Amino acid sequence: MLTRANVMDTDTVLVPGASGGVGSALVQLAKRRGARVVAMTTPEKSSLVEDLGADIIISRVSSSWVDEIKSEKISVVADVVGGSLWKELIEILECGGRYTCSGAIAGPIVELDLRTFYLRDLTFTGSTVTETAIAKNIVRYIEDREIKPCLAEVFPLSELKIAQKISWKKTRR
Template identity: 45%
Template structure:
């Protein structure tokens, strides 16, 4: 059921002096680098739209970017990085801690966005006005024939603010009865998971092993693999196993158990693994001949050991995933509107409490997603019309 909202006309904010609340990340470092303050509302260019942010999910990537974990000079897990000052300093000094190029500090993070379109720059985009939307955070910047990509909140300003501007091509109206906070759990985690499931061509009857199944991406992967008819075995902490079974896992394995002993070698068709670290070799061992290992992360450590004989003698396929493929986001919108997936909202926080949210997020005691809620603006038309 689509929510009824007041119809409003296109706003011209090109000369507006109005400011908004935002969290500005000022550089590589700790929580002191997160500055909640007033900043100018972004001005639109051709084919862009302005979105009032209704909710913004919390992800590993925002923390990793702030800490400089994407630098090639960092070799530790994401959990350890907060205490490894030498590696953080190397990343900050060389400026290579971003996904593609140097991170554009200071800037606004926030990869997930559920919002409402409140202004457009081009006449052809007026059909989007006042729509409740999700934003596709991964943009294939050179078209679908190239894997080159840029990301909202990594390469340009994101959704940890009251407003964000994005290309109209990356905005997807969604018609459902989910809350704004529930929709805010979807873009990054489910987009990343669907991209991996899609690239690995998961099909009915496949045995899929999902590592880190209690996290945002892992719990999404469990649901999305089950949606395709796969048999899912999930790995998670002991205290979270029952909840992982409740979202669809057929079998669960405690994180510290020997997965080879539990499953046996050559027992799994596809491994979905954003954990890596010391468990990588065992993940390769449990794959069947012709199996696929797909990954978009390495939270337990980016450097792994691979016995090349396991790789080539079993005809394995290793699939790296960052750039989202064209069907991924339209697929997610259809799954939501058909009721084929459900959000896993762990907790919400006011945007100004981002430090509290990231601290609790890093403790990894939750299942699903944390979501930030910006200050609400009741009368958008009046707010955007202010000149001082």
């Protein structure tokens, strides 16, 4: 996602869902590129996101989150949430900004006024497949402890079915 959005050290990246699996990786990988990171999460998970290196943490349950970060000049939104946040995520992007998406856990259907897209010179990219070289780099970053995966729980292979059920329900034992 960050490669497709061409994230650089001059960017400010907004990551909705920053405490999830993909979101937490995005926070760390954007920081590794030198970008400023604004992380959106729940108040209960803000310390986790802070530990990952986020520069600013905003509550996704706050009705004033847009006002809280208006001054930040968001150049990239790296979104795995979608849904009802879509309109505000697009509005918060600066002119020439980039929106990259690899998920829609809050809903896949959104509405876009095409004038917003072309008058503000926005770039949209979708991302589902990681190139082999990028995947190898991520593995190396983990091995070198440059980034750390966030694990909710570890299961032996013999408990794979249990792990899947818990994952689908988003609960823990």
